[in-house]
Amino acid sequence: GNSVTQMEGPVTLSEEAFLTINCTYTATGYPSLFWYVQYPGEGLQLLLKATKADDKGSNKGFEATYRKETTSFHLEKGSVQVSDSAVYFCALKARGGNTPLVFGKGTRLSVIA
Amino acid sequence: DTAVSQTPKYLVTQMGNDKSIKCEQNLGHDTMYWYKQDSKKFLKIMFSYNNKELIINETVPNRFSPKSPDKAHLNLHINSLELGDSAVYFCASSSGDYSNQPQHFGDGTRLSIL
Numbered sequence: 555g556n557s558v559t560q561m562e563g564p565v566t567l568s569e570e571a572f573l574t575i576n577c578t579y580t581a582t583g584y585p586s587l588f589w590y591v592q593y594p595g596e597g598l599q600l601l602l603k604a605t606k607a608d609d610k611g612s613n614k615g616f617e618a619t620y621r622k623e624t625t626s627f628h629l630e631k632g633s634v635q636v637s638d639s640a641v642y643f644c645a646l647k648a649r650g651g652n653t654p655l656v657f658g659k660g661t662r663l664s665v666i667a
Numbered sequence: 668d669t670a671v672s673q674t675p676k677y678l679v680t681q682m683g684n685d686k687s688i689k690c691e692q693n694l695g696h697d698t699m700y701w702y703k704q705d706s707k708k709f710l711k712i713m714f715s716y717n718n719k720e721l722i723i724n725e726t727v728p729n730r731f732s733p734k735s736p737d738k739a740h741l742n743l744h745i746n747s748l749e750l751g752d753s754a755v756y757f758c759a760s761s762s763g764d765y766s767n768q769p770q771h772f773g774d775g776t777r778l779s780i781l
Contacts, residue, residue, distance in 0.1 A: 586767045597774040605767035641708055654712035
């Protein structure tokens with residue numbers, strides 16, 4: 555079946571550090587890939603997405619590139635801020651109608667000043 | 668505001684009770700979902716409805732019964748609540764047939780069973 559594997563957290567970084575959160579997936583066919591973010595006490599918000607190989611999704615300084623050859627979708631940001639502290643979820647959605655999101659287990663990021 | 672809204676935000680109740688969580692979306696989407704997030708933050712699909720029809724039911728106990736009166740609403744009723752039902756429940760919606768369309772989530776309902 556389809557699955558997503560994320561690096562385990564928590565990840566603690568100093569402000570302005572470089573962030574990478576690894577994500578790899580297993581899926582039949584070519585899924586769409588997403589990163590969602592959950593700030594403390596809130597619901598999930600879409601951060602970025604990519605729908606085909608070599609697409610790069612980007613938003614708020616975060617980037618992720620859909621790599622078919624390595625089945626990966628790693629999240630990166632060049633300089634994190636305290637306000638980026640949250641839980642980050644990698645997810646895939648298989649082709650075909652009405653398929654649900656399959657989530658990774660989430661990675662908690664804490665950024666300290 | 669256009670959004671997915673769910674009520675209540677917090678629900679504290681005794682074991683054995685029956686409770687409902689409501690979800691409404693005004694985004695014009697035709698597919699709605701319920702997800703459960705456990706204490707370790709792991710998110711898993713429970714149900715999916717498309718145009719009021721059940722599409723996905725992921726090995727959820729039959730104490731959980733979703734109801735979709737129209738395609739803008741997907742409510743979740745839970746009978747005989749158990750301690751293990753304590754979790755955060757998220758409603759979401761999307762344009763069903765297009766896998767590249769993201770799902771929009773509500774703010775969650777935190778259910779605590781005493």
